Amino acid sequence: MAEAMLSRLLANGYGANQVIVSARSPERQAYLHSTYGVTVASNSDVAAAHTVILAVKPQVFSEIESELADSSVVQHPGTVLSIMAGIPSARLRRLFPQRLTFRAMPNTPAQVGAGVIALATDSAATEAEVVAVKELLSVLGEVVVLRENQMDAVTALSGSGPAFIALIVEALCDAGVAVGLSRSLTQTLVYGTIAGTVKLLDEREIHPAQLKDAVTSPAGTTIAGIEVLETAGVRGTLIQTVKAAYQRAQALN
Ligand SMILES: NC(=O)C1=CN([C@@H]2O[C@H](COP(=O)(O)OP(=O)(O)OC[C@H]3O[C@@H](n4cnc5c(N)ncnc54)[C@H](OP(=O)(O)O)[C@@H]3O)[C@@H](O)[C@H]2O)C=CC1
Numbered sequence: 001m002a003e004a005m006l007s008r009l010l011a012n013g014y015g016a017n018q019v020i021v022s023a024r025s026p027e028r029q030a031y032l033h034s035t036y037g038v039t040v041a042s043n044s045d046v047a048a049a050h051t052v053i054l055a056v057k058p059q060v061f062s063e064i065e066s067e068l069a070d071s072s073v074v075q076h077p078g079t080v081l082s083i084m085a086g087i088p089s090a091r092l093r094r095l096f097p098q099r100l101t102f103r104a105m106p107n108t109p110a111q112v113g114a115g116v117i118a119l120a121t122d123s124a125a126t127e128a129e130v131v132a133v134k135e136l137l138s139v140l141g142e143v144v145v146l147r148e149n150q151m152d153a154v155t156a157l158s159g160s161g162p163a164f165i166a167l168i169v170e171a172l173c174d175a176g177v178a179v180g181l182s183r184s185l186t187q188t189l190v191y192g193t194i195a196g197t198v199k200l201l202d203e204r205e206i207h208p209a210q211l212k213d214a215v216t217s218p219a220g221t222t223i224a225g226i227e228v229l230e231t232a233g234v235r236g237t238l239i240q241t242v243k244a245a246y247q248r249a250q251a252l253n
């Protein structure tokens with residue numbers, strides 16, 4: 001995710017000289033420097049920047065936290081923006097008491113600027129400070145401002161969502177192959193069907209049930225398929241899937 005943010009920032013007018021990055025392995029550090037031309041520095045150096053973006057795994061954050069707590073940089077003013085799942089802003093605020101604290105939850109379509117990014121703002125931030133963070137995140141896609149107590153739910157739905165959708169896409173492609181279509185044709189049909197369905201629902205503001213009913217002819221093919229989905233409990237399975245991801249986000253906290 002950090003690399004997605006980095007590449008999108010550079011592609012959208014931010015200069016390589018405005019960004020410094022940190023990574024753990026020397027291989028990764030060399031890759032980031034040679035690919036993007038950015039300065040690679042220690043966590044402490046990065047944490048001295050005006051805007052600090054925290055994008056390590058939540059489990060790794062404890063190591064960074066103790067490393068940073070020992071350095072004076074945590075006293076610097078500015079902004080800290082975390083994309084880590086399950087780490088509350090209160091914990092970030094304890095580490096960076098002088099900084100405004102924002103939490104965001106992007107998702108992987110951010111790599112192509114098509115992400116949905118949930119943002120919980122700091123109540124002490126001015127309108128201009130909120131706008132600055134929104135502008136930063138807008139290089140990744142659509143920014144939605146919400147309350148921090150909604151962040152674990154967002155993590156489960158849109159943060160993890162691309163993996164759930166990808167699994168469904170893969171299964172549908174396999175289904176196309178199972179009924180005799182080539183892999184490449186199947187991919188074109190499945191990608192187009194999903195993108196087109198979402199576009200139709202969105203642009204015409206149709207309820208999904210309305211669209212399902214419109215496709216479903218009496219004694220036709222679609223209702224035969226719908227019966228299988230309902231018998232398998234796909235609706236309940238998807239609800240349980242998101243609830244499991246939500247509970248995991250809460251546990252990471
Ligand atoms: N993946 C996703 O779809 C999403 C992830 N997130 C959140 O983003 C965060 C990162 O996830 P993701 O990008 O998938 O994870 P990755 O493992 O891909 O990236 C984590 C990065 O942290 C670096 N890192 C690890 N340890 C340290 C350290 N001690 N000091 C400095 N850098 C370090 C790694 O460097 P190295 O490679 O050298 O180890 C790596 O570049 C998580 O908190 C996750 O919750 C949020 C939304 C979506």
Ligand SMILES: O=C(O)[C@@H]1CCC=N1
Nearest residue numbers: 085155156159160161
């Ligand atoms: O799986 C995870 O924990 C992270 C958070 C959202 C997407 N990936």
